Amino acid sequence: MMNAPVGGARHQLLPSCSIFALLAALALPMQAQAAGTRAGSTISNTATASFDTGAGTTTIDSNQVDLLVDELLDVTVDSSNPADVPTTPGATGQVLTFSVTNNGNGVENFVLSTIANAGGDNYDPVVTQIYIDNGDGVFDSGTDTLYTPGANDPQLDPDESVTVFVVATTLGTVVDGNRGIVSLVAAAVTGTGAPGTSFAGQGEGGGDAVVGSTGADGTDAGAFIVSAATVTLVKSAVVTNPLGTADPIPGATITYTIVATVAGSGSVSGLAITDNIPADTSYIAGSITLGGVAQSDAVDADAGDYNGTRINVTLGTVAGGQTRTVTFRTTID
Ligand SMILES: [Ca+2]
Ligand SMILES: [Ca+2]
Ligand SMILES: [Ca+2]
Ligand SMILES: [Ca+2]
Known part of the structure; x- marks a missing residue:
């Protein structure tokens, strides 16, 4: 030869x-x-x-x-969220995104689980589902695959990655600024353990399967941050009368001022201020103002209206740190 x-x-x-x-x-x-x-x-x-x-x-x-x-069993998990994911109290369907990569040299299935109570945060998100991405990197419960441990553990070729979505509910009791951590864990189905642990004959191609430096399991943490807002409402009244005093006598005018203050890192939506015209008073037509700007009494393009019994000002979405001031006037009958 x-x-x-x-x-x-x-x-x-x-x-x-x-x-x-x-x-x-x-x-x-x-x-x-x-x-x-x-x-x-x-x-x-x-x-x-x-x-x-x-x-x-x-x-x-x-x-x-x-x-x-032999087959080396190695896996890494990486959070795909570069920053904490905003959530609100009581919100469902909140999503954290992870990437699971087979760093081994053989095809392997990985069982997925989550840890939400490890501490180091303010609350425990309630994990409701795990989904396996269909390859587009975007969560859609209609096209991505609902994960069931043991039934459809993702199978990855060497160097192959899969995107995993962890879906959670935010407790209703959390407050603005609270943080909740969820870790995704991926573990080789063949086995995990100390690096060097060997599973005889269980490697791809008939060799042994040997636990690599990752322990054949990997984990990474993602986090939600509660971005909420609260509204406080303060009302005051100023009286003027034809006598030039502040006495609330018949014929006196009452100017009501209502200040809505939104606080927090989030925002509120659908904010509206309503006030019934008090008994023994009469609304002064066209007296609604918002931020010093007169509002018509009709339901029209501006935010204010008067329907015969109450004034209403529709404020819509207001971010934390902002205030809205509404005034209207009545006369004492
Ligand atoms: Ca394998
Ligand atoms: Ca926690
Ligand atoms: Ca998808
Ligand atoms: Ca109007």
């Missing part, structure tokens, strides 16, 4: 290879850099000796040593 290159027959194909084989040969080492040589591969090696006995050079080969590459 002539000099037999390491790797034998496969490498001998290269001189006559097609462009596809060349591309494959170029691509394979890149794959191998991350996950390493694929589990189940055989590493073969033969030593050669050359010598001269005086009758020319003779070459002899050693026996061939074949090693079956």
Whole structure:
């Protein structure tokens, strides 16, 4: 036998290879850099000796040593949310996004679970579901796959990643600024343990499965931040009368001022201020103002209206840190 290159027959194909084989040969080492040589591969090696006995050079080969590459079990989990995800008290369907990557060198299934009570935060989000993304990176409960542990543990090739969505409910008792952490855990179904732990014959291709440096499980944390707002309402009245005093006598005018203050890092929506015209008084037509701007009594393009018994000012969405001031006038009958 002539000099037999390491790797034998496969490498001998290269001189006559097609462009596809060349591309494959170029691509394979890149794959191998991350996950390493694929589990189940055989590493073969033969030593050669050359010598001269005086009758020319003779070459002899050693026996061939074949090693079956074991499967390394490694996985990492990464939160895909660059910042805390805003939520509001009592909100359902709140989503944290994670990426699970098979860092091993064989195909493996990973069982997923969550931890929401580890502390270091202000409350425990209630995890309701885990979904496996359909590949578009966007959560949609209609097209992504609801995860059931043991039934559809995601199967990943070496270096393959999958996006996982953790869906949670925010407690109704949380307040603005509260933070709730949820960790996603992914663990190799074949087994986990201390690095080096071996599961005989359970690797892809018939070798052993060996726990890698990650312990064959990985975790990362994401967090919700409660972004809520509260509204306080303060009402005051100023009386003027034809006598030039502040006495509330018949014929006196009462100017009511209502200040709505929104506080917190979030906002409120659908904010409206309503006030019934008190008994023994008469509303002064066209007297509603919002932020000092007169509002018509009709239901129309502006925010205010008077319907014969009450004034109403529709404020809509107001962010924390803002105030809205409404005034209207009545006369004492
Ligand atoms: Ca495997
Ligand atoms: Ca917690
Ligand atoms: Ca999706
Ligand atoms: Ca109006």
